[in-house]
Amino acid sequence: MSTTALRPLADAVSELVSDGDCVSLEGFTHLIPFAAAHEVIRQGRRDLTLVRLTPDLVYDQLIGAGCARRLVFSWAGNPGVGSLHRFRDAVEHGWPAPLELEEHSHAGLTNAYVAGASGLPFAVLRGYAGTGLDGRTGTAVATVTCPFTGERLTAVRAVRPDVAVIHAQHADRSGNVALWGITGVQKEAVLAARRSLVTVEEVVDELRPGPGAVVLPSWVVSAVSLVPGGCHPSYAAGYSERDNQFYERWDAISRSRERFTAWIDEHVLAMAPS
Amino acid sequence: MSTTALRPLADAVSELVSDGDCVSLEGFTHLIPFAAAHEVIRQGRRDLTLVRLTPDLVYDQLIGAGCARRLVFSWAGNPGVGSLHRFRDAVEHGWPAPLELEEHSHAGLTNAYVAGASGLPFAVLRGYAGTGLDGRTGTAVATVTCPFTGERLTAVRAVRPDVAVIHAQHADRSGNVALWGITGVQKEAVLAARRSLVTVEEVVDELRPGPGAVVLPSWVVSAVSLVPGGCHPSYAAGYSERDNQFYERWDAISRSRERFTAWIDEHVLAMAPS
């Protein structure tokens, strides 16, 4: 157990994320850790295995910037807008590099996180049966027989990322974290991972978790960085609405390799660390 | 799906609990539904299978009153005081009737509820291994092999009670329920059960769930009854402290069959329904 110290984002990413790591940036359409992803891009990480239920713009950017070798996911779209063009370009044309896919359903990948958080090698669910996913999950899905009823059910292998990265509303000065609103699978991702980084909107003297809040004590978090607006353009309940115009603009930005590259150069690489 | 109507406790118990049912009254040392248990005793139910992590005084009373045929449990004591004498008398001397035991650990029985709530026939955990419980769980515990690692783990059969009974702080007029504080396994018990009854401290115009509250929408609850103080002598966070003197007095009341019977006659059978 270690007590978390607040530290600059660039330091935390540098310490926690290495080439070849399995990295999970979570946030189910809410509290998506964009600023941390941009820092990963700036630091030039390569060959990452990226795990996430909904890759969203955040992984479109990491994939287009050449950070990813493999993607573990269950729904790769621009929510409410359309396609993820960088994801599609990598899958359809291997640009900027081929992208291995391990493809799941939400229920399956969610339970893989649950197994990881629970210290179990696998989880059981009713899922995948009869679908084409069976051959597309690598070796992550199998069947298991109920020892009581003889029923055959689906087993999904635990996900244990090297690093989980999430964005939260609050941390206190000891590094305890609170997030609320739609809390997705963030708790499971952090508890399944070997290391974890939380960017926060605000550091407060005392956590006052509201209804439905998830609280992560400092001793299960490796690092906390203060990054107000660190989930833009996604939502942060109580702080900011989704920047829907950016989600719509992304469709055009990401359609062309040149325009995407220019955008990354200008808005990510040229920026100072948060 | 049915919309719950508020109804008198006696009517709800009469409709939902029958002789021979598997009944789970839950509440992990907090919000224990004593008033509903007393109504079960008044209505003279027999041959119940009683499921509960911590039988506590509430099952000591039901067992001593002759309602139970079988007990599924993981820790049967008077918390902070000592033994449950009616439980012990049933187990050690078969009074007032023999009591079959299906004995678990907390982790195992908890996961049996989780499996029931999840629509699965079993749950997987690291548990029971090497203990004498193996032969004492009826047919509820077995082993399962991880299809990925070959590791042998424990499987526990799902619990699906006929009826779950819990006590909560609030219901609104539509029958939506909120409870908070230490919330135990009440959500899992209700969702695992075929029918459910919630007694509440108060009916409010609008639920305003606080931090950590569990909310159960009306359409997963069969009946709600207004029973202020319905979990006395246990705690109701925000309403009442544990009546510790009663827990201590119970030790003497329950030691003798005669004194117990007189107590049940006076404080349960002679009382009007709540």
Added chain:
Amino acid sequence: MPAPSPDGDGTLPFTTDEMMTVAAARALGDGRSCFVGIGLPSTAANLARATHAPSLVLVYESGTIGAKPNRLPLSIGDGELAETADAVVSVPEIFNYWLQGGRIDVGMLGAAQIDRYGNLNTTVIGDYDSPAVRLPGSGGAPEIGGSCRSVMVVLRQSTRTFVPSLDFVSTVGFGSGPGDRQRLGLTGAGPTLVVTDLGTLRPDPVTCELVLTSVHPGVTVEDARDACGWALAVSPSLGTTPAPTAQELAVLRTLVGSQDDGVRSVAPPR
């Protein structure tokens, strides 16, 4: 936006997408629970809630149970859903306790392709390893399709979407026919209704093959057959879908407008 004339006599101008959304909404019964994604299913479910089904319980896979949005959500993570919900739970809980637990009456799904047994493709057009079009993938659909008591599929009908053979099975409908759902351990009844821009289809109770059961106003059986990649069966009791009423259109257009401009003006009548 054109103001519809106040009488609902079937001659109101409306688009085929509007007809499709209204037909889907009408099939959602009051007081039932409905698992919805963003897009047309969410629009239809909110239309139902704002018209004939004020007690419809909307469940989104982001964990919001009983959401009562006053505008159409932009995504399933929209704060509007969390703020108006009866309960907000984690994603593991929504899939395990609520969906897999068998508590949801109707699952609403879209698709890029459907076959005659109601199986759905949302994953890829062409070959998986070198796709013509890589689509978003399965998301929650496989287990929505498996565990909801019934499933409603909503999609536009054409020979590109109604295909003889899927490029990828993302979600199982009736598999290859009777008995397959049971064999696969799928607990719900499967796709009992398909709503398109041309009409509605239901599975034959014996063969499980989709049968055209109604056409929308102005659509012929030939139109529906021409827009289907297999030999489409037609119900002997084929009906015509009643046209949207003036009220349905007005509410729908206000809903859709609310998404565009963020207006919060569509309080349901409850």
Added chain:
Amino acid sequence: MPAPSPDGDGTLPFTTDEMMTVAAARALGDGRSCFVGIGLPSTAANLARATHAPSLVLVYESGTIGAKPNRLPLSIGDGELAETADAVVSVPEIFNYWLQGGRIDVGMLGAAQIDRYGNLNTTVIGDYDSPAVRLPGSGGAPEIGGSCRSVMVVLRQSTRTFVPSLDFVSTVGFGSGPGDRQRLGLTGAGPTLVVTDLGTLRPDPVTCELVLTSVHPGVTVEDARDACGWALAVSPSLGTTPAPTAQELAVLRTLVGSQDDGVRSVAPPR
């Protein structure tokens, strides 16, 4: 309650239970996480928190993580635990994510019987089916004993409690010796410390058998051997436990008093 004299010179009057509680508290390191039940373990953990280990994280199986009670809780459901905790989670979560997830450093357990390999009985004295004494049972202990990084057992020592053979194995310590924990899939290190009213014991690193490593002030090796149902091994480097200090006794007595009278006066020094 007798007021101890202010100097901690080892001659203070104290009870054997007080010595046992103090010795257990001292073994809890600052900043570690500790899974505690009600009774002596909870008293020892709160004593540690109020003295040398202000950052000790107390986790109760009722789901309270980081509880900082100002008085000793009456039960694991005590509102005082929930109100002062960093987080309150459900019972499934505490067992699956926190205990089984391998996040807890020390599990504290009591027992009615212990054997030479640190296996524990909390279930029954006599035959299971016709018991002499039916005890409460396992509760959280089997998995606390399995999954915590290490386990501390606290119980009074006598030939009734230190037995050659358990009447029932509720919680596995080292099973029948080396390798058994690994064979059973138990992930933690097992009972690395046993604290009694007579002294402390630790497992032999080779044989896993418990060895007397210290005696409390005024206790002889013979006392400890006489109070053990098997031939008790004694460490060649046997020590004597330092007596409780005046501060330890004062804090302990205030803590215990707080439980009796509900006084909320034991704020930890943080």
